[in-house]
Amino acid sequence: xxxxxxxxxxxxxxxxxxxxxxxxxxxxxxxxxxxxxxxxxxxxxxxxxxxxxxxxxxxxxxxxxxxxxxxxxxxxxxxxxxxxxxxxxxxxxxxxxxxxxxxxxxxxx
Amino acid sequence: xxxxxxxxxxxxxxxxxxxxxxxxxxxxxxxxxxxxxxxxxxxxxxxxxxxxxxxxxxxxxxxxxxxxxxxxxxxxxxxxxxxxxxxxxxxxxxxxxxxxxxxxxxxxx
Numbered sequence: 001x002x003x004x005x006x007x008x009x010x011x012x013x014x015x016x017x018x019x020x021x022x023x024x025x026x027x028x029x030x031x032x033x034x035x036x037x038x039x040x041x042x043x044x045x046x047x048x049x050x051x052x053x054x055x056x057x058x059x060x061x062x063x064x065x066x067x068x069x070x071x072x073x074x075x076x077x078x079x080x081x082x083x084x085x086x087x088x089x090x091x092x093x094x095x096x097x098x099x100x101x102x103x104x105x106x107x108x109x
Numbered sequence: 110x111x112x113x114x115x116x117x118x119x120x121x122x123x124x125x126x127x128x129x130x131x132x133x134x135x136x137x138x139x140x141x142x143x144x145x146x147x148x149x150x151x152x153x154x155x156x157x158x159x160x161x162x163x164x165x166x167x168x169x170x171x172x173x174x175x176x177x178x179x180x181x182x183x184x185x186x187x188x189x190x191x192x193x194x195x196x197x198x199x200x201x202x203x204x205x206x207x208x209x210x211x212x213x214x215x216x217x218x
Contacts, residue, residue, distance in 0.1 A: 001180070002175065002178035002180050003189075004173075004175040004189045004190065005173070005182060005186060005187070006187045007185055008165075008185050008186075024187055024189075025189040027161045027191060030139065030211070032189075032211075051138070052136045054134065054141055056117075056209060058185070064113075066114075067113070069112075069113055071110070071113075071114050073114060077115070077117075078114070078141065079113055079114055080114075080134040080141075083136075100165060100187075102139070102141075102163075102213075104136075104139035104211075104213035104214065105138060
């Protein structure tokens, strides 16, 4: 398989306690990966200083917080969290939640 | 609906002749949108000077070219075309092809 091609399903994972993260592609300009949340798991509200971030929901449903906004999102929804804006996501459903995530530029080491 | 939430299905479009593009979210650091190709349509091989690009296949199948590599990709596949690497995509199938696309940083005006 080409180094330029990945299937997100090969990178999905889950762990007890904290949500699971995987990197798909990475450069200085953008980090692309997955965030995977089992039912009940939470990515606490946080901000990135300098990075714009997006989530695309691949599987399941997430309860998102972006700035003052609160909304649920499912497959095909894209969530935008610009630099300095607080954001987070909770899996309040019964299915696993799989999110394709990008941050630009990539966070520093 | 929150300004931070979009459904890609609200932005899909097609046109005769040339493939259709839509912007979902845009900052200096990243441009997120859709590329939509009817059967037979082609995004010719091209390069971006400075931008890293990804495609995530949402619907249909695409025949991709990235550098020397040639491969088909379908829903759930992520294709990575770093800055300066030639890339393009053809819809050689019978279904419409819908691609979620990002470029970081965003191309200049």
